[in-house]
Structure formats: C-alpha cells, structure tokens
Amino acid sequence: MKNSFVIxxxxxxxxxxxxxxxxxxxxxxxxxxxxxxxxxxxHYNRGVAFSMLAxxxxxxxxxxxxxxxxLIYFTIKEGYIKSYAIPAGLLVGAALGNLLDRFTHGxxxxxxxxxxxxxxxxxxxxxxxxxxxxxxxLIHQIWFSEEKKS
Numbered sequence: 744m745k746n747s748f749v750i751x752x753x754x755x756x757x758x759x760x761x762x763x764x765x766x767x768x769x770x771x772x773x774x775x776x777x778x779x780x781x782x783x784x785x786h787y788n789r790g791v792a793f794s795m796l797a798x799x800x801x802x803x804x805x806x807x808x809x810x811x812x813x814l815i816y817f818t819i820k821e822g823y824i825k826s827y828a829i830p831a832g833l834l835v836g837a838a839l840g841n842l843l844d845r846f847t848h849g850x851x852x853x854x855x856x857x858x859x860x861x862x863x864x865x866x867x868x869x870x871x872x873x874x875x876x877x878x879x880x881l882i883h884q885i886w887f888s889e890e891k892k893s
Contacts, residue, residue, distance in 0.1 A: 747828040748819075754832025755839070762840035762869045766852040780859030787850035792864065804845035811838045830879035837869035837876070 768774040769785045776783040790797030799806065818824055818831050844851045853870075857863035 747825045750828040751818075751824045751832045751835075754829055755836035758833055758836030758869070758872050759840050759843075762837060762867070762872070763843065765868050766840075766844065766854070769854045770848065770852055774854075780857070782856045782858065783854050784856055784865075786853045786856065786865045787848060788853050788865065789850040804842070807838075807842050807845060811835070811842055814838065827880065827883070830876040830883075833872045833879070834876035837872035840869040841867075 769783075773785070774783065775785075788794055788797075789800075790803065796803055815835055818827075818835070824831055841851045851867065851869075853865040853867045855867060856865045
C-alpha cells in the first residue's frame, strides 16, 4: 500500500505540473497555432464538458471542489490506490489542475480546438488524462472482473 500511495502521489503531482505548465504558456505567453483541423488557442470553459452547467457560475467551482475532495477521500479510504494507483493519480492530478483553473481564471483553461469537418469541443491535457484514467478503470473492471468470475 505504501508504494502504491507514493506512485499515486507522484503521478498526480506530475500530471498537475505538466497541465499547469502547458496552460501557463497559453494564458501568459499567448501561445497560438492554427491548422485546417486542429488549432491551439486559448479558451476559458465556464462549464464542464461542452460548457454544460455554465449557468451555475461560481457555484460550479465549489461543487467541483467537493467532488474532487470526495474522490480523493473515497479512493484512499476504500483502498483503491493499491489496485489503481496510476489511473487514480492521472484522474486526481488532472482534476486538481482543472479545479485550480476555476479558482484562478474563472473557468477551465482549454486550448485544443478541433474544427476538421465540424466544430468540436475545445479541451486540454487534463481532459485527456481524465479520459485515459476513466478508460483505464473501465477496461480493468471489464477484463479483470471477468477473470475473477472464472
């Protein structure tokens, strides 16, 4: 458990640091790149995915703080870190990065804009890490829960 906790913390800190470093480049150094399909440009998402729940305004950051706090507490208390140190670290580090954005910038800093054939949501590194972590959890549950049943 001790090694798993260290791995969890190191991954969470690394993901948080990478996320915030990239966002710093877009917010303070005005990084920008454009192509026919994908552009790198600064956007602030005041809601969650696809700007849903933006109507909650400042309440959204407090709701997200409560959810992330519960996620960390639940993950540690239930011992999921032992089996899921890596995806839990990815998820927590990314969630904390997006949460910090809400408190410091009033919304999540997004910068990858997809517009190849159709306009898609604008997202960031933390969003990708959250998707990878959720996929990891799902794959682990589907494949390994089947082995446990046999």
